[in-house]
Amino acid sequence: MSQRIVSDLLLSGTGWQAFERMVMRLVLARDFEHVRLAGTSGDGGADVIATRAGKRWLFQVKRWRRAVGPEVVAETLAACQRYEADIPVIVSRNGFEHAVLQQQRQLIAQGIKLQLWDSRKLFKQAELAEDESLAQRMSAKYDLRSYQAEAVDRIMGEFVRGSRSALVVLATGLGKTFVAAEFYRRFTLTRPEAKALVLAHRNELVYQLERSFWPMLRASQSTGIWNGHERPDLDALKDLDVVFACVDSVASGLDSGRELQHFDLVVVDECHHLGTLAYNTVLAELSAGDGGAFLVGMTATPWRPDGSALGQWFDHPVVNIDLVRGLREGYLANVDYRMYTDNINWDALQDLQGKRFSPKGINRKLFIEEWDDAVVERLAEVWQEQRNPRGIVFCGTIDHAEKMASRINALAFTRAQAIYSRSVSGRAMNPVARNKALWDFAEGQTGVLCAVDMLNEGVDVPDVNIVVFQRVTHSRRIFVQQLGRGLRLAPGKDRVIVLDFVSDIRRFAAGLDLQNSLDGPRDQTAARIRLGNKVTFLHANEEDKVGAQFLREWLGDLKAVEEAGEDVHILRYPPEYVPGAPKRR
Known part of the structure; x- marks a missing residue:
């Protein structure tokens, strides 16, 4: 049966994007791991990156009408240095100049294993790929x-x-x-x-x-x-x-x-x-x-x-x-969700009795400013709770992500890296740095990614078992996508620990709603019942049952609060301080 990963049509009848993806799929079919399409403007000479037998491979893909010359060799070797790759591969639809073949022999003699794939080599690689799908073979x-x-x-x-x-x-x-x-x-x-x-x-x-x-x-x-x-x-x-x-x-x-x-x-x-x-x-x-x-x-x-x-x-x-059923029945990793109430200014509740506020107004009055040191300390503690820990910290700004990565690196319990695409002001992360950060994370060289506007979707990292929320997001879809980065099952992974430090009253409503759902009636006849999921409210790293109960009574309709717009005046502080609620701290 013909191998249609590589075909005459893909080689000659499609654009450069399809040609790069053809190489990516071929590499996957040849059992490479951590395969990523890196090609973009400013990619630093890498189009496809992958790992095989512990070695990093970097593919430079050229769909030119002419043969590739020596300048591409220099570009590819420089890219290998930037990405810390071991094996450079140049893929050319129309072959290589004689000078490139001479360069290859010289480089191999120096221990640099440059590979050159022309159309004939591509077809040969496709023939070596088994027709059976990866899913059947693995x-x-x-x-x-x-x-x-x-x-x-x-x-x-x-x-x-x-x-x-x-x-x-x-x-x-x-x-x-x-x-x-x-x-x-x-x-x-x-x-x-x-x-x-x-x-x-x-x-x-x-x-x-x-x-x-x-x-x-x-x-x-x-x-x-x-x-x-x-x-x-x-x-x-x-x-x-x-x-x-x-x-x-x-x-x-x-x-x-x-x-x-x-x-x-x-x-x-x-x-x-x-x-x-x-x-x-x-x-x-x-x-x-x-x-x-x-x-x-x-x-x-x-x-x-x-x-x-x-x-x-x-x-x-x-x-x-749905999400709750997936958690209850073991289709997703157990979630140990910890919401921190330390930065709630409880005194403000007593000072603002009976007044009406929008979520924005409540957040401005109720919450203390950033608490990054406490976040990093809690992260360092839970790092010891997990086998093979791997984490994502969702931050609100690029400066905040870089600051969090710096503080994590200062404690040296793991290596952290900030990652983002483009800020509102136009500031962008170099594609080389972004691709290398994802590659290092996939291979375990980086333990924590501090993400701003990435990793909500499209990046499959099933072994992530720690998720930290510092970013305020008012989209339930984005919240679920971010939480989902840690919910995927993986060998040896029994739970994901979620640390939620978001200072937004709607997030507390979301946490209480999730707690209600997980604590609700369970089908005792289900064959795959799982009781390991929990949502805990914490203050000073101790369970805060009183604070959680007060928030529950105060917020009332959790769904309405969770979905409230930034300036919608739907909340009213209790007309009088609720007996048993948290006192001044």
């Missing part, structure tokens, strides 16, 4: 969990019975994409030539979805992208088994008269966004969920942004597991 790593296998069975059951669609509702960290990819694999066992279209509403998600599908696909199944950055022609699309596309790009193509090929399956990620004009245009063209392509929807929230349901496209969820 079952211990990719084995379906019981609820995932059940979800795939139920989707397949809906399809076999002739249903039009299937809806999968799984909380963050439970593997929605993994379920969809495994269903496609099963789907093609009965329809080997089946073509699939996977849709998302953002360009970044499209790339993430393609990478998530790769381990489930055979080497002979090809993938490609159609979004705001890449627009393959119809011949290129027809050659692909799975097309990952931004819905706006497909809808724009249809509006301009572009022909759309036949698809047997349409998968919609974050399908709570269905109902927009773009989605309506694309689904109608394919009759997806309406007698044409079988429609699979994936979401963590089975309601649309306007509050309406998804009944127009789906009858009912074939599986529905």
Whole structure:
């Protein structure tokens, strides 16, 4: 069977982005680890980075019309120094100048193992890759969990019975994409030539979805992208088994008269966004969920942004597991959630009796300023509680992240690194530094990442077992995404410790709501019951039951408080000090 990871079309008929991703997928198929696409403006000469047998490999990828010359060798060797990589690889679609081949021999004699991959070498590497998917070859790593296998069975059951669609509702960290990819694999066992279209509403998600599908696909199944950055022609699309596309790009193509090929399956990620004009245009063209392509929807929230349901496209969820159920039944790592009340100015409560305030006003009056030293001290303590500790600290600003990393490094219980993309003021982290930080973290050379505007999504770090919140976020979606960085199961990981130092009354409401949910009635007949989850309120590192109870009585409707806008006046301090509430401290 032909190896379509590398094909003549990918070598000559697509752009440089697809060429780089082809190399990335080929490296994955050859059993490299920690594979990351680094190529971007200012990447410092690295396009793909990966690890194999304890060695760091750095790939410089050139899709030029001419042969690569000596200047690229110098650029690649300099990149290896920046990334502390061991083995440089230059990939060239159109070969290498004779001088480069001479350089290679000289460098190898000096102990620098420069590798040169031309088109012939790429095809050879593809032939060495087994056609069997990574998931089949590495079952211990990719084995379906019981609820995932059940979800795939139920989707397949809906399809076999002739249903039009299937809806999968799984909380963050439970593997929605993994379920969809495994269903496609099963789907093609009965329809080997089946073509699939996977849709998302953002360009970044499209790339993430393609990478998530790769381990489930055979080497002979090809993938490609159609979004705001890449627009393959119809011949290129027809050659692909799975097309990952931004819905706006497909809808724009249809509006301009572009022909759309036949698809047997349409998968919609974050399908709570269905109902927009773009989605309506694309689904109608394919009759997806309406007698044409079988429609699979994936979401963590089975309601649309306007509050309406998804009944127009789906009858009912074939599986529905929210965050709390995932925690209770052991599908996510046990969470030991610790909320700190030390910086609450309890005296302010007595001074402000009976007044009405917005969340912003309450936070300004109620909370003491930053307490970074205490945060680092608590982090150092819990570092000793975990086996193989690995942590993320979510910070609010770049300066704060760098300051936190510096304080952690000063205590020297681990190595910390600040990481961010771009600040509001335009300050950006050098892509080389950002890629190297993620690489060091994946390999365990860095123990803590102090993140500002990254790691909410798209970075899979399943062995993270400590999460620290210092960033104030008023988006429940972002909060769940950040919490989800630590909830994924991994070998040897029994729990994630969450330290929450956020000075916002809405976060306390969220913590109390989570505590209520975890302490609620449990199904005693469940086969996988887990009782290790807890939410604890702490003051001076001791449990603060009195403070938690006072907050519970004061805040009242926790959901309403948690979802309140910054300037919405929905809260009123108690008209009189509640008996038994915390006294002056």
